[in-house]
Amino acid sequence: MTTENREQIAHATELLADARQIVVLxxxxxxxxxxxxxxxxxxxxxxxxxxxxLATPExxxxxxxxxxxxxxxxxxxxxxxxxxxxxxxxxxxALQRDGVTLVTQNVDGLHHRAARxxxxxxxxxxxxxxxxxxxxxxxxxxxxxxxxRLTEAIPGDxxxxxxxxxxxxxxxxxxxxxxxxxxPDVIGAAQQAALGADxxxxxxxxxxxxxxxxxxxxxxxxxxxxxxxxxxxxxxxARATVSLxxxxxxxxxxxxxx
Ligand code: OAD
Numbered sequence: 001m002t003t004e005n006r007e008q009i010a011h012a013t014e015l016l017a018d019a020r021q022i023v024v025l026x027x028x029x030x031x032x033x034x035x036x037x038x039x040x041x042x043x044x045x046x047x048x049x050x051x052x053x054l055a056t057p058e059x060x061x062x063x064x065x066x067x068x069x070x071x072x073x074x075x076x077x078x079x080x081x082x083x084x085x086x087x088x089x090x091x092x093x094a095l096q097r098d099g100v101t102l103v104t105q106n107v108d109g110l111h112h113r114a115a116r117x118x119x120x121x122x123x124x125x126x127x128x129x130x131x132x133x134x135x136x137x138x139x140x141x142x143x144x145x146x147x148x149r150l151t152e153a154i155p156g157d158x159x160x161x162x163x164x165x166x167x168x169x170x171x172x173x174x175x176x177x178x179x180x181x182x183x184p185d186v187i188g189a190a191q192q193a194a195l196g197a198d199x200x201x202x203x204x205x206x207x208x209x210x211x212x213x214x215x216x217x218x219x220x221x222x223x224x225x226x227x228x229x230x231x232x233x234x235x236x237x238a239r240a241t242v243s244l245x246x247x248x249x250x251x252x253x254x255x256x257x258x
Pocket of ligand 1: 028040
């Protein structure tokens with residue numbers, strides 16, 4: 001590691017240690033080292049698949065079996081992945097400090113799994129940690145496209161979406177598709193946290209998809225600072241006080257002292 005990197009890491013650590021309120025925004029990059037494919041970039045999902053054929057309400061109407069099969073494939077893949085040291089460092093931060101709000105665009109549930117593992121390691125007897133705010137939903141849940149009832153998804157190779165046990169309408173993954181609105185309560189809570197944060201720690205996101213990408217902007221507008229962790233530069237990099245380039249599974253434990 002270069003001296004400059006060490007200084008940048010120390011600066012990030014200091015900003016986070018001094019912050020009273022921290023909001024963390026994560027994207028697909030934090031799960032890349034766990035083996036979950038990202039969306040953009042050389043090996044991203046959107047290189048091989050077209051979002052409009054798989055991740056829109058129109059696509060589901062046109063060909064529910066195709067969309068269902070793609071999500072079942074992703075569910076199978078995610079089921080074989082485990083949280084990495086980046087997820088664990090963030091889980092410890094949120095469990096051990098007050099004033100931390102973790103917001104993720106990821107639907108893979110790995111932050112939750114890391115939180116459960118850390119909570120049991122720390123011996124906390126309380127209920128399951130109620131984070132992160134999953135602004136794009138959760139792939140391990142199904143939602144009825146008729147009555148909106150939520151159920152735990154059952155992995156398998158069924159030929160198409162099963163019917164809801166209550167109203168018989170088709171089940172769909174409980175994720176946000178292109179052209180759909182985010183849950184106003186969830187994104188609203190994330191925006192409040194971003195506005196009140198002294199530091200917004202942004203990790204592993206291309207910072208391109210709004211409204212999630214607007215969260216660091218809210219922190220900046222309110223006078224806070226941004227610390228970014230990413231393999232590459234993003235549209236946010238120029239406005240970050242500290243921008244660390246490298247794998248989040250290595251950098252997050254370093255800056256969080258975990
Ligand atoms: P992207 O795939 O757009 O971006 C992933 C980012 O992570 C890129 O900036 C990479 O440089 C960075 N990255 C990759 N590996 C990394 C690593 N090991 N450590 C640190 N950074 C790494 O993913 P998102 O920004 O999450 O939306 O995408 C945003 C949304 O677009 C997703 O939630 C999804 C997608 O369409 C919906 O499904 C609604």
